[in-house]
Amino acid sequence: MDKSRIQELIQRAIDQMRFSYVPYSNFRVGAALLTKDGKIYTGCNIENAAYGPTNCAERTAFFKAVSEGERQFDAICIVGGPDGVLKDYTAPCGVCRQVMMEFCNPETFQIILAVSTEDYRIYTLKELLPLGFGPDNLA
Ligand code: THU
Numbered sequence: 001m002d003k004s005r006i007q008e009l010i011q012r013a014i015d016q017m018r019f020s021y022v023p024y025s026n027f028r029v030g031a032a033l034l035t036k037d038g039k040i041y042t043g044c045n046i047e048n049a050a051y052g053p054t055n056c057a058e059r060t061a062f063f064k065a066v067s068e069g070e071r072q073f074d075a076i077c078i079v080g081g082p083d084g085v086l087k088d089y090t091a092p093c094g095v096c097r098q099v100m101m102e103f104c105n106p107e108t109f110q111i112i113l114a115v116s117t118e119d120y121r122i123y124t125l126k127e128l129l130p131l132g133f134g135p136d137n138l139a
Contacts, residue, residue: 029080
């Protein structure tokens with residue numbers, strides 16, 4: 001992926017944090033998910049008074065995309081921080097990694113963790129979820 005595409009994803013993820021609904025943690029997370037045909041679906045975290053129903057930004061992006069008929073993805077960018085201030089990389093939680101495993105090739109799907117458009121790291125899903133259990137195991 002070229003640098004301008006990466007920076008576009010980072011900026012879209014940063015912009016998305018303003019929609020985060022985070023009355024309990026104040027920790028804003030934004031995500032931007034790139035489909036194989038070049039469309040971007042964004043997501044934010046959405047918390048809940050019962051805590052358990054909270055939806056992470058990554059899953060919001062995936063569920064928006066899948067519910068619109070998308071099934072093929074190249075990359076996701078994730079940003080987050082207290083009150084939306086980006087200081088550290090925000091890595092996806094285990095549940096979100098498993099959702100990625102359902103729809104993405106772990107060898108090639110790119111996970112971009114960023115603190116700015118100039119400061120980011122890219123991992124494959126396989127690096128963040130080694131030996132993942134996915135649809136192939138049930139085939
Ligand atoms: N969160 C995400 O949205 N994505 C992650 O991968 C890590 C955690 C959210 C959930 C909750 O709203 C807040 O961050 C604090 O855990």
